[in-house]
Amino acid sequence: MTEDCLGTPESVLSVNILSLARPGGGELLSAIRFEARAGECLAVIGPNGSGKTSLLRAISQELAPLKGEIRLLGRSMSALSRQQRARQVAVLAQNDTPDMRLSLEDYVALGRIPHVRDVPRDVHDAIVASAIKETGLQRLRRRSLSALSGGERQRAALARVLAQTPDLVLLDEPTNHLDPPGRMELLSLVKSKGITVVAVLHDLSLTESFADRVLLLSQGKSAICDTPERVLVSEYLYPVFGLTSFTVPHPDTGKALRIFEVPHHG
Numbered sequence: 001m002t003e004d005c006l007g008t009p010e011s012v013l014s015v016n017i018l019s020l021a022r023p024g025g026g027e028l029l030s031a032i033r034f035e036a037r038a039g040e041c042l043a044v045i046g047p048n049g050s051g052k053t054s055l056l057r058a059i060s061q062e063l064a065p066l067k068g069e070i071r072l073l074g075r076s077m078s079a080l081s082r083q084q085r086a087r088q089v090a091v092l093a094q095n096d097t098p099d100m101r102l103s104l105e106d107y108v109a110l111g112r113i114p115h116v117r118d119v120p121r122d123v124h125d126a127i128v129a130s131a132i133k134e135t136g137l138q139r140l141r142r143r144s145l146s147a148l149s150g151g152e153r154q155r156a157a158l159a160r161v162l163a164q165t166p167d168l169v170l171l172d173e174p175t176n177h178l179d180p181p182g183r184m185e186l187l188s189l190v191k192s193k194g195i196t197v198v199a200v201l202h203d204l205s206l207t208e209s210f211a212d213r214v215l216l217l218s219q220g221k222s223a224i225c226d227t228p229e230r231v232l233v234s235e236y237l238y239p240v241f242g243l244t245s246f247t248v249p250h251p252d253t254g255k256a257l258r259i260f261e262v263p264h265h266g
């Protein structure tokens with residue numbers, strides 16, 4: 001049975017997309033309902049073209065659902081001003097194209113723009129410095145973005161998101177360009193901040209370690225939204241990805257390790 005993720009009083013984000021039109025005709029998304037509770041990490045998984053990025057764009061109001069509603073802390077997202085949304089929602093997008101001449105420090109400081117009138121300059125500076133430190137970029141803070149590696153730039157983008165001190169973070173494939181320890185580190189850092197996170201992830205093992213709940217998308221619709229243990233099983237993965245999964249005990253600890261495989265036929 002497909003369980004949806006609605007119905008919790010402490011929800012930060014509540015999504016109910018009945019229909020979101022595709023430019024040029026047809027539907028990009030439909031029948032997607034879930035909530036993300038305070039401090040929860042919700043991973044969005046699904047094959048290429050299943051609508052993951054479109055869902056994040058709908059949440060951030062870049063795309064408006066034709067039918068349905070998206071609420072942030074109980075208020076309709078479409079009723080919030082651009083400024084209010086920028087204070088509360090931070091986005092790490094796949095297609096972020098910053099001015100590469102900016103220093104890392106100035107780039108991270110862009111995250112403070114929505115709050116610029118609210119707090120004194122020294123508070124902004126302290127938040128920016130702290131975000132740079134937390135992402136391990138202190139020694140590079142004066143470098144221009146053009147002189148950073150792909151992984152360093154991805155960390156800088158995360159530092160900008162943290163500097164924004166949002167209630168909700170939307171991450172689109174945040175581990176792009178990061179090496180395996182860097183991926184785990186980045187996701188653990190986001191999680192440790194206690195911010196509500198909706199993250200598009202392709203790596204199913206990372207999804208299992210990182211997510212509190214997983215939304216599996218198939219052809220623009222929700223196939224299931226539940227805990228990783230319930231979603232990352234062959235029953236749901238095979239029809240959508242053509243993958244099976246099984247667990248084996250870790251040779252030292254005995255902890256169940258999940259293995260994903262493409263089954264061989266014939």
Ligand SMILES: Nc1ncnc2c1ncn2[C@@H]1O[C@H](COP(=O)(O)OP(=O)(O)OP(=O)(O)O)[C@@H](O)[C@H]1O
Pocket residue numbers: 022023024028046047048049050051052053054055
């Ligand atoms: N502006 C648009 N106009 C028409 N079709 C679009 C538009 N944006 C996305 N699509 C289509 O909608 C579908 C979902 O795209 P989306 O980028 O949301 O998928 P995704 O799950 O994030 O894919 P990927 O894993 O490849 O990044 C795709 O078939 C894509 O071609």
